[in-house]
Amino acid sequence: MLTPSEMAEAGDTTLRLMMAAADAFAELGYHATTTRDIASRAGLSPAGVYVHFSSKEALLFEVSRLGHQTARDLLHRLAESAASPSEALRALIGGFARWHAEHYQLGRIVQFEFRNLSQEHRAEVRGLRREIDTVVAEVLAEGVRRGDFVVDDIRGTALALMSMAVDVARWYTPDTRRTPDAIEATYADLALRLVGAAR
Amino acid sequence: MLTPSEMAEAGDTTLRLMMAAADAFAELGYHATTTRDIASRAGLSPAGVYVHFSSKEALLFEVSRLGHQTARDLLHRLAESAASPSEALRALIGGFARWHAEHYQLGRIVQFEFRNLSQEHRAEVRGLRREIDTVVAEVLAEGVRRGDFVVDDIRGTALALMSMAVDVARWYTPDTRRTPDAIEATYADLALRLVGAAR
DNA sequence: GTCTATAGAAGGATAGAC
DNA sequence: GTCTATCCTTCTATAGAC
Numbered sequence: 322m323l324t325p326s327e328m329a330e331a332g333d334t335t336l337r338l339m340m341a342a343a344d345a346f347a348e349l350g351y352h353a354t355t356t357r358d359i360a361s362r363a364g365l366s367p368a369g370v371y372v373h374f375s376s377k378e379a380l381l382f383e384v385s386r387l388g389h390q391t392a393r394d395l396l397h398r399l400a401e402s403a404a405s406p407s408e409a410l411r412a413l414i415g416g417f418a419r420w421h422a423e424h425y426q427l428g429r430i431v432q433f434e435f436r437n438l439s440q441e442h443r444a445e446v447r448g449l450r451r452e453i454d455t456v457v458a459e460v461l462a463e464g465v466r467r468g469d470f471v472v473d474d475i476r477g478t479a480l481a482l483m484s485m486a487v488d489v490a491r492w493y494t495p496d497t498r499r500t501p502d503a504i505e506a507t508y509a510d511l512a513l514r515l516v517g518a519a520r
Numbered sequence: 521m522l523t524p525s526e527m528a529e530a531g532d533t534t535l536r537l538m539m540a541a542a543d544a545f546a547e548l549g550y551h552a553t554t555t556r557d558i559a560s561r562a563g564l565s566p567a568g569v570y571v572h573f574s575s576k577e578a579l580l581f582e583v584s585r586l587g588h589q590t591a592r593d594l595l596h597r598l599a600e601s602a603a604s605p606s607e608a609l610r611a612l613i614g615g616f617a618r619w620h621a622e623h624y625q626l627g628r629i630v631q632f633e634f635r636n637l638s639q640e641h642r643a644e645v646r647g648l649r650r651e652i653d654t655v656v657a658e659v660l661a662e663g664v665r666r667g668d669f670v671v672d673d674i675r676g677t678a679l680a681l682m683s684m685a686v687d688v689a690r691w692y693t694p695d696t697r698r699t700p701d702a703i704e705a706t707y708a709d710l711a712l713r714l715v716g717a718a719r
Numbered sequence: 720g721t722c723t724a725t726a727g728a729a730g731g732a733t734a735g736a737c
Numbered sequence: 738g739t740c741t742a743t744c745c746t747t748c749t750a751t752a753g754a755c
Contacts, residue, residue, distance in 0.1 A: 332720095334720085349720060350549070350551060350636070351551075352549060352550075352551030352552045352634065353551045353636070355745095355747080355748065355749085356748080356749060356750080357749090359678075365721075365722095366721065366723075367722080367723095367749090367750090368720055368721075368722070368723080368724090368750080368751080368752095369722080370749095370750095371750065371751080372720055372721075372750090373720095375614050375750095376749080376750080377749070377750095378637070407677060418681070432690070433690075436549065437549070437552070455752095474706060477698065477706050478706075479712070480691070481684045481706070483712050484683055484684045484686075484687030484688075484690075485680045485683045485684055485687075487683075487687060487690075488683030488684075488686060488687050489683075491631070491632075491677070491686075499676065507673060507676050507677075508680070511677070511680050511714055512746080514714055514716060515710055515713055515714055517713060528721095531738095533738080533739095554729080554730060554731085555730075555731060555732080556730075564739075564740095565739065565740055565741075566730095566732090566741095566743080567732080567733080567734095567739075567740070568731090568738080568739055568740075569731095569744095570731090570732065570733075571738055572738090575731080575732080576730095576731070576732095588723090647733095705746075715737090
């Protein structure tokens, strides 16, 4: 597990490799990316990668884990700083959609390369995913309890909400006309509609 | 372009190869699938593939095109047989979500392997995608015009609606507890909420 | 910690017999 | 139209010099 301070300790090259890998995986997909490509994007020889990571899959794992952790931390921050379930839901889904636009590369790896992790690494990342889903489900449950939301299937609605935000990473590119700001606003509004929030 | 009758004419083996490829691509992803794997799933030797398809990418293209055509035709049927924009939207999003569950393999290839098509093939499939998006946008526009829906951003809302349905293919597996029936009902309801339909 | 060189394996596609 | 055999390329990962 690499904390930010451990990454600084580990030196620039490890981080540079992770960024190069993230670029390449997002652009081409995991299996279409070669370790040579990652190395050259990071300014290293093909062999240079293996000083810092034991395999290509290990690189995917570190990138995927960092992405999941970042997403989870973002959602925790957004949920905590909201005054009501409605505000929390706006912040969560708007913010998550925005994140998937602004960091669509990391988002793609998080959402679409999960299957390419090893069994052990998948299990570890699955824990982070549960934390992410739980944040949303808890806000929905609290909103229903307070009578702010009308939702009969909390898990199903949470899933649909996340689907909207996650899918942004699939279609967003830097030359998309919709700005991250606009995406955030749109998805925040749509989220409230989806839970039948009183307007 | 293979019409159904042309496929019958082309014989079982072509179709069997396409089904084998669809299975493998959906399970492993395009780049992680080997032509040997496809051949053996279809009961052929590795060389047998190339009698029917000129390359692995050609196989992906035929599967992807068939999937897009099937989805488009489904949406056209659903939209045409509805009596009102509300009914049409329920049918479209419920039915599209259901389709992505029942045919999650084809759905995954349609939605997540698009990038692996050649440039020419991507351009051709893009035409089918536009037709698919248009069906939904037209129902939204008609609903807004009639005053049944309250939507300020038609394209953006259409995109979010499709995201919900498309994302089903990412998380659905045959051992998912939610049945296609339940998914259809849930997403039909959510769609109406998302467009601010009067209840 | 980075390099050059290369081992060793696997994959896409073809040749040619049947 | 299917097979066996195989070419040729590319890839991950390692060996060993600096």
